[in-house]
Amino acid sequence: MKSLLIAVIAITTVTSASAQSLPGGFVYLRDVDPTIIQDIRYATSNNFVGRPLAGYNAGECVVKQEVGLRLKAVQQELATQSLSLKMFDCYRPARASLDMVKWSQNGRETAAERRYNPRIPKTELFRLGYIASHSQHSTGAALDLTLVDLKADNAAKIDPSRSYADCTAPAAARLPEGSVDMGTGYDCTDAMGHTAAPSITKEQRAWRKRLVAAMARQGFVNYSKEWWHFSLPGAGGAAYDFPIQPRRN
Incomplete structure (x- = not known):
């Protein structure tokens, strides 16, 4: 989810982190399983x-090591079905959540923003x-992700000259994401984005159930308001604020 509100969270600020040295048992997911597709959206526009949100200096998925190993196991299972995980967000610096707070309070609401929040004012x-000012993502134990059908044509790119529909529209009308049709786009703050939403098609519901089941077999729990958000109970701990830096090969 964009953020999961947690009542008490200790924010550990790390003033600098090298590209090769990550604190608190964190790892780059590419070092654990380079076959998992990454589209880290908060490192982009x-x-x-x-x-880009504060602290996203690179489009890299960073997670706790246990989380990475379990994602690798999910990916190995999916590979036998010609499917792949696609990561939208992993570890999130605490400063990025505060950046979201400032955004929500800026008094503006553009048409592009409304594509993600078609019925709910950002405030x-x-x-x-x-959204919350403290996110479980900052512990390294929460993830936003989807499925990619490796047999499908996933080459569609965003056309800046095109006016796209909001995140609840049919897949052909909304922003392309190169993934299976889950019924809404990623980060769609709408009732249709709830995992068990009754308003989606039978096929879309089947894809959501397939993702939830694959993740659950490795201990991940889905957040009911966001089909894309999962967390691994017990793998978190303190929140961190180190920026995401480029990974060295």
Whole structure:
């Protein structure tokens, strides 16, 4: 999810982190399983804020080591079905969550932002549990992800000259994501984005169930308001604020 509100969280600020040295048992997911597709959206302008978030200095998935190993196991299972995980967000610096807070309070709401929040004003996203100032992502134990059908044509790219529909529209009308059709786009703050939403098609529901089941077999728990958000109970701990830096080969 964009953020999961947790009542008490200790934020450990690490003033610098080298590209090869990560604190607290964190690892680059590419070092654990390079076959898992990554599209770290908060390191780009292709997200609900419309720009890279604070602390995302590289589009790299960083996770706790246990989380990475379990994701590798999920990926190995999916590979036998010509499927792959695609990561949208992993570890999130605490400063990025505060960046979201500032965004929600800036008094503006653009058409591009409304694509992600078609029915909910951005000022209401905190009260409704879609964004919080403290995120479980900052512990390294929460993830945003989807499935990719490796047999399908996933080559569609965003056309900047095109006016896309909001995240609840049919897949052909909304921003392309190169993944299976889960019924909404990623980060869609709408009832249709709830995992068990009754308004999606039978096929879309089957894809969601397939993702939830594959993740559950490795101990991951889905957040009911966001089909894309999963966490691994017991793998978190303190929150961190070190920036995501480029990974050295």
